[in-house]
Amino acid sequence: xxxxxxxxxxxxxxxxxxxxxxxxxxxxxxxxxxxxxxxxxxxxxxxxxxxxxxxxxxxxxxxxxxxxxxxxxxxxxxxxxxxxxxxxxxxxxxxxxxxxxxxxxxxxxxxxxx
Amino acid sequence: xxxxxxxxxxxxxxxxxxxxxxxxxxxxxxxxxxxxxxxxxxxxxxxxxxxxxxxxxxxxxxxxxxxxxxxxxxxxxxxxxxxxxxxxxxxxxxxxxxxxxxxxxxxxxx
Numbered sequence: 620x621x622x623x624x625x626x627x628x629x630x631x632x633x634x635x636x637x638x639x640x641x642x643x644x645x646x647x648x649x650x651x652x653x654x655x656x657x658x659x660x661x662x663x664x665x666x667x668x669x670x671x672x673x674x675x676x677x678x679x680x681x682x683x684x685x686x687x688x689x690x691x692x693x694x695x696x697x698x699x700x701x702x703x704x705x706x707x708x709x710x711x712x713x714x715x716x717x718x719x720x721x722x723x724x725x726x727x728x729x730x731x732x733x
Numbered sequence: 734x735x736x737x738x739x740x741x742x743x744x745x746x747x748x749x750x751x752x753x754x755x756x757x758x759x760x761x762x763x764x765x766x767x768x769x770x771x772x773x774x775x776x777x778x779x780x781x782x783x784x785x786x787x788x789x790x791x792x793x794x795x796x797x798x799x800x801x802x803x804x805x806x807x808x809x810x811x812x813x814x815x816x817x818x819x820x821x822x823x824x825x826x827x828x829x830x831x832x833x834x835x836x837x838x839x840x841x842x843x
Contacts, residue, residue: 661833724776
């Protein structure tokens with residue numbers, strides 16, 4: 620029974636390029652959350668999605684960031700025109716229902732912007 | 734002021750010691766309280782999930798919530814080197830997003 624799968628594990632981009640981070644939730648989970656973790660800081664909520672719907676994007680920067688969770692396939696977090704400040708670990712989590720406390724996290728994607 | 738405050742450590746203890754990890758918070762709307770453990774270069778994993786004030790025990794782990802003081806604790810008995818990790822407290826108002834502490838790094842020395 621596979622857990623949350625994220626890829627790539629490491630992503631290096633130059634300033635101005637696009638970054639695409641993928642997340643496949645636990646099989647049967649229809650609720651996906653994206654969090655960002657900066658060094659020495661806790662996880663910061665970015666966005667909560669259900670299949671084909673964005674439910675809460677209150678933690679997403681207004682520009683350059685977008686997320687989707689299509690009917691088929693993984694959830695995608697997309698960052699356009701990356702800047703050095705986007706360098707962080709991005710974690711995806713899933714849950715079988717809306718209660719957010721019991722989240723299953725992936726191993727994260729470490730994004731480095733040169 | 735952060736909504737959730739957590740001492741970053743590092744906290745170093747000998748094997749077998751009792752470990753006490755703590756968080757304070759300012760938002761009285763938090764209703765659900767969690768502790769996650771995060772190993773290096775891994776995602777967090779849920780250790781304890783509690784609702785309302787009181788104690789909850791699971792094996793060597795005890796979670797304690799004091800809503801009147803806005804203070805939560807995680808106790809680890811008979812600590813093991815495999816417990817060495819970063820421990821994150823997290824809280825939920827019943828909306829959709831968890832608020833995490835910054836994490837406490839624990840090192841258990843064999």
